[in-house]
Amino acid sequence: MSSLINKPFPAGAFSFQYITVGPEDFEKGHECKLPLTVSWEKFIKDNKTVVITGAPAAFSPTCSISHIPGYLSYADELVHDKHVDQIVVLTVDTPFSQQAWAKDLGLKNTAHVKFGSDPGCKFIKSLGFELQVDEGVTWSGRWVIVVKDGIVTYAAKEENPASEVTVSSVESVLAHL
Template identity: 30%
Template structure:
């Protein structure tokens, strides 16, 4: 049986020059169909914007190798986190991300549907995504790299298989 991505609506913010002022953004719903239908997409999910491994290694790695991923037939690369659109936007600005698209899963609906929602109450984070990456073609998960030891309130933050190097190795073998 093949796994399909969950059917959810992401609450995003998009720039709209017609608004003017200091905050020229409006809410825009984005469906999983809009992201995945008819496309080859990489999604990597992480526990949180502004957190150490996510900011120092995970997101920068995919940003650095974005063009290489595109050259392998990938239409888009998304970084997903159980954070709101405002937090993801500010994190993207701070990280100087220009290629990878940041996808806020504020309510954790997508993450829950992927069976990757974990409690991180031991860190005061509430519910967050377990760290993973996946290759999705037309809404079907072709390959999933989930970090080992998925559990609620994990005492550490494994980062072994969801980075860009693993994804590039996988794509090179396709």
């Protein structure tokens, strides 16, 4: 069990970046936008229930086939039935890669689902959820945190982030909401 559970969400001075995705982004000429920067503190304060899931890399096999598509498939159930205000998919990739990945996976609107970037892995490292890939190269591990009213109610990290999607799966989140 994670030491984060039943404690305030550790927002600190950290932020994340994302690029909005809407129906207009699938029309020619609307491909390129600048990222928005959002402080975790404000984001958590503005949303009652937030699910944040970390993935090693945009477009990677396990992330694109068996981890993140589950969150998109169950997004309506999470938002409407479980009252989740926001779902954030977080990697250390650029916001531009995240936007392209979101669109590739079929995300049509970022009203409740955001594909965020943690440049330099600073926030993810503060959680202890990083994945050391090589000397000087750090990615996000595969993990999930559920935050309700600013308190972490569920947090788990995969032991084998290269291939496992168990404790960080949408099914595990649904079981803990």
